[in-house]
Amino acid sequence: MQLFIFVLVYPLLWLISILPYRLFYLFSDFVYFIVYHIVGYRKQIVRSNIAMAFPNLTAKERLSIEKKSYHHLCDMFLETIKTMNMSEAEMGKRFRFTNLDMYLDLEKKQKSIALMCAHYASYEWVISMNKHIGFTGFAIYKRIANKYFDKMVRDIRSKFKAHLITTKETIPTIQKNQASGALGVYGFASDQSPKASKIYHWGMFMGIESPIITGAEMLAKRFDMNVIFLKVKKLKRGYYEATFVKTFENPKAAPDYAISDAFMACVEEQIREAPEFYLWTHKRWKSQKPTVQTNA
Numbered sequence: 443m444q445l446f447i448f449v450l451v452y453p454l455l456w457l458i459s460i461l462p463y464r465l466f467y468l469f470s471d472f473v474y475f476i477v478y479h480i481v482g483y484r485k486q487i488v489r490s491n492i493a494m495a496f497p498n499l500t501a502k503e504r505l506s507i508e509k510k511s512y513h514h515l516c517d518m519f520l521e522t523i524k525t526m527n528m529s530e531a532e533m534g535k536r537f538r539f540t541n542l543d544m545y546l547d548l549e550k551k552q553k554s555i556a557l558m559c560a561h562y563a564s565y566e567w568v569i570s571m572n573k574h575i576g577f578t579g580f581a582i583y584k585r586i587a588n589k590y591f592d593k594m595v596r597d598i599r600s601k602f603k604a605h606l607i608t609t610k611e612t613i614p615t616i617q618k619n620q621a622s623g624a625l626g627v628y629g630f631a632s633d634q635s636p637k638a639s640k641i642y643h644w645g646m647f648m649g650i651e652s653p654i655i656t657g658a659e660m661l662a663k664r665f666d667m668n669v670i671f672l673k674v675k676k677l678k679r680g681y682y683e684a685t686f687v688k689t690f691e692n693p694k695a696a697p698d699y700a701i702s703d704a705f706m707a708c709v710e711e712q713i714r715e716a717p718e719f720y721l722w723t724h725k726r727w728k729s730q731k732p733t734v735q736t737n738a
Contacts, residue, residue, distance in 0.1 A: 448590035459526040466524065467679055470516045478512040488512075488722040495648040496717065510718030514563075517679060522566045525598050530573055533602070537567040537682045542574055544686040548668045549576050551691065554619070554626050556662040556669045560633040560709040561721035563674040564682045568629065571684075572603035578619075580605045581629040582612055616665050628667070630658035632702070633709045635726050643699045644731050647706050648713065653729050659701040662693040669693050669701055671708050676719050 461469060477483045488511065492504050499507075525533075539545075548555055555577065559565055572579040581599065585608050586592035596606050607615050612628070619626050632655040641653040662669045669690040675683045687708055690701050713720045 444588045455523050458523050470520050474513050474516040484723040491722045491726050507717050511722050514719050533570045537570045540685045554667045556658050556667045557627050557629045558632050558658050558705045559672040562712050563676040563719045569599050569602045569604040578626045580607050632658045634724050645703045654702050656702045
């Protein structure tokens with residue numbers, strides 16, 4: 443069944459990937475109409491998240507963010523498909539790094555690097571970074587249930603020299619590379635809500651006490667990896683600008699959770715600048731902090 447679905451869908455994906463950009467974004471507008479107005483994909487989750495993050499905005503202002511976020515979501519999903527037939531030159535024109543030298547200076551330290559980024563703007567096209575760097579790039583992702591689509595995604599990423607590893611593969615991969623002296627940069631998208639069983643720290647995010655993913659920080663401390671944050675800005679449809687904004691060159695010396703909190707502060711700054719480019723479709727505040735009971 444998996445192969446049947448893949449064979450059925452793949453030609454359509456390939457045709458989408460070769461559309462001229464004018465038609466490509468017209469198609470994205472059509473997909474938006476279906477996803478938002480007909481299907482209503484996760485609309486209540488998005489609406490609830492935006493209301494919690496921006497309680498002081500009017501209902502009209504929040505609705506505007508909501509609709510724009512769905513337009514961007516459809517653009518980003520289809521841009522991932524567009525990557526199938528995108529050249530390195532085209533990618534370089536559409537996803538530009540403003541201060542790559544800041545990252546390259548970290549490589550000179552001869553330690554592996556934890557790259558922290560958010561589900562904001564185009565986190566998918568961050569893979570283009572690999573053509574500019576010396577270290578091997580590893581992107582941590584969630585495996586696709588259909589093994590044929592999973593292989594397709596891996597093949598697309600390998601065009602830009604990116605190696606995809608699952609969460610379970612992350613520690614063994616780092617351990618193996620450390621043992622052999624192979625230096626790498628490991629990409630962590632660490633802004634979503636952790637599973638309830640994986641909550642180790644609560645911090646402030648969008649003015650709300652929230653559970654914070656601490657995996658990147660914990661691994662950086664464990665394996666003595668330098669840490670760098672990446673901020674991505676959407677300039678216009680199909681064009682993005684990425685900027686490195688903060689580093690921790692001695693993560694073991696940082697107070698516990700300082701790296702994670704600093705990263706989330708950077709994410710919040712991006713969202714407040716242009717909230718429509720954030721991925722609002724996940725239940726960001728699904729977990730509530732347990733109350734501490736005291737004996738009377």
